[in-house]
Amino acid sequence: MTNQARVVLPTAPNFRDLGGYTTHDGARVRPGVAYRSDALHRLSDDDLRALGGLGVRQVVDLRTEFERQSNPDRVPDGAEYTSLDVQGDHSTGADLVAVLSDPARARTVFADGGAERFMHDVNRILVSGADARAGYAELLRRVAAGPGATVFHCSAGKDRTGWGAALLLTLLGVPRETVFADYLASNGRLAHLQESFRAAVEGAGVDLELVWPMVECRTSYLETAFTEVEKVYGSFGAYAAEGLGLAPGDLAALRERMLE
Structure with a gap:
């Protein structure tokens, strides 16, 4: 089942409700509880009011310190803001602007498929990195606890x-093909960001083809994350319990909150 919950925020085009999906056993992910998004620093006044009108009471920012300081979020009145840097000090969280501002360095870093390798590395680290495991566990607990709705985001979302x-939907029992469809839906929502990236890269004198793999969602990237789960933990259940430290009560609370 595709997600029928459609909320449009023109200044956050990758904002969307995770509700509406059907699980393996026929339950439905409850709309209006968890939203995913791109960064919120560009929100217009109208979109900021709309976000508040959706009952958003928690904003969880997954970006690095550099990103947060450069482009601080606009947060609805009364909402709690939390930063959970899921890349931390790992090299995949380094400031890419610095790399792209040096064409010679960029050619070295991204040569011979380097950008694609980088994306696979990112997806492995998001599963097994210590900062990622702590951050995603806290995100899930916050979604489960409320109050109100939660929106979580990075830069492009x-x-x-x-x-x-993908983690949230999988733990709720949403089929893998639906999880991948939700992941790939970002590609149709980020045209303006891709064009901005294109202009910045070309303006810096960097070959666009070298870095283009970084601005797309590809099935292979998400497959790498799921493969990392199996490789390191053996199963998704073991990943939740051992990697994320989620107790059965945590998962029960998440399902109680998110399923109808």
Whole structure:
């Protein structure tokens, strides 16, 4: 089942409700509880009011410190803001702007498929990195506890947010093909960001083809994350219990909150 819950925020085009999906056993993910998004620093006044009108009471920012300081979120009145940097000090969380501002360095870093390798590395780290495991566990507990709705996001809302959404939906029992469809839906929502990236890269004198794999969601990237789960933990259940430290009560609370 595709997600029928459609909320449009023109200044956050990758904002969407995770509700509406059907699980393996026929339950439905409750709309209006958890939203995924791209960054919220661009929100217009109208979209900020709309976000508040959806009952959003928690904003969880998965970005690095550099990203947060450069582009601080706009948060609805009365909402709690929390930063959960899921990349931390790992090299995949480094400031890519610095790399792209140096064409010679960028050619070295991204040569011979380097950008694609980087994306696979990111997806592995989002599963097994210590900062990622702590951050995603806290995100899930916050979604389960409320109050009100939670929106979680990174910059484009496709990779760090994409794994957060895949993790949440998988734990709720949503079929894998639906999880992948939700992940890939970012590609149709980020045209303006891709064009901005194109202009910045070309303006910096960097070959666009070298770095283009970084602006797309690809099935292979998410497959890498699920493969990392199996490789490191053996199963998704073991990943939740051992990797994320989620107790049975945590998972029960999440399902109680999110399923109808």
